[in-house]
Amino acid sequence: MNETLNAIFTRSSCRDFDPTPLPREDLAIIAQAGAAAPSGVNAQPWHICVVADADTLAALDAEGLGNMQKAAPEFYARIQSRGGTLFYHAPAIAIVWVCDSYKPGAELLDCGIVTQNMVLAAQSLGLASCICGLANFAFAGERGVALAAKCRAPEGHRFGVSVLLGKANTLAGAHIPDEGKITLL
Numbered sequence: 001m002n003e004t005l006n007a008i009f010t011r012s013s014c015r016d017f018d019p020t021p022l023p024r025e026d027l028a029i030i031a032q033a034g035a036a037a038p039s040g041v042n043a044q045p046w047h048i049c050v051v052a053d054a055d056t057l058a059a060l061d062a063e064g065l066g067n068m069q070k071a072a073p074e075f076y077a078r079i080q081s082r083g084g085t086l087f088y089h090a091p092a093i094a095i096v097w098v099c100d101s102y103k104p105g106a107e108l109l110d111c112g113i114v115t116q117n118m119v120l121a122a123q124s125l126g127l128a129s130c131i132c133g134l135a136n137f138a139f140a141g142e143r144g145v146a147l148a149a150k151c152r153a154p155e156g157h158r159f160g161v162s163v164l165l166g167k168a169n170t171l172a173g174a175h176i177p178d179e180g181k182i183t184l185l
């Protein structure tokens with residue numbers, strides 16, 4: 001199996017990170033892999049911001065959990081049962097801010113491809129990742145605008161999705177692809 005296929009088939013979501021900071025070069029190449037993603041008419045309707053500052057990460061995690069407890073108690077209960085953190089102690093998060101003015105619908109597809117490029121880049125570097133849509137809650141409350149500014153959300157952009165990055169303490173392992181969802185004619 002070649003390296004690309006190996007990265008695809010061995011990747012899995014990490015929910016138990018070693019909080020040790022990652023080298024800046026690794027974070028930079030992962031973000032560049034995200035920005036290399038294809039997009040409709042090459043619009044690149046995103047801005048990728050990598051946050052690796054421990055205080056900012058802790059503030060986002062706490063704010064997200066607080067907002068989630070009020071707005072979505074069922075998600076909050078699930079997170080509590082998984083250890084009570086949104087970010088699982090990851091030392092970095094890559095946030096994909098998505099451009100508001102882009103064609104509704106298409107921008108989220110483009111964001112998703114950015115995300116997949118980043119998780120596969122992380123995998124190829126021997127790092128773990130977890131796509132984190134729930135980070136959205138960090139920007140959903142009264143402090144959301146200030147926190148988005150702290151995470152360098154450009155004007156006219158909103159939270160799209162994010163990727164947690166770090167070394168794994170433990171990993172559940174890759175899920176088995178469902179062959180029943182494939183038809184080869």
Ligand SMILES: Cc1cc2nc3c(=O)[nH]c(=O)nc-3n(C[C@H](O)[C@H](O)[C@H](O)COP(=O)(O)O)c2cc1C
Binds near residue numbers: 011014130132134174
């Ligand atoms: C758009 C999207 C959002 C996700 N958000 C979260 C999240 O907020 N927290 C989390 O722990 N996992 C999140 N995940 C990870 C999924 O739960 C995970 O990909 C799925 O269970 C399959 O497991 P695998 O990634 O190990 O193959 C998200 C995945 C996607 C694609």
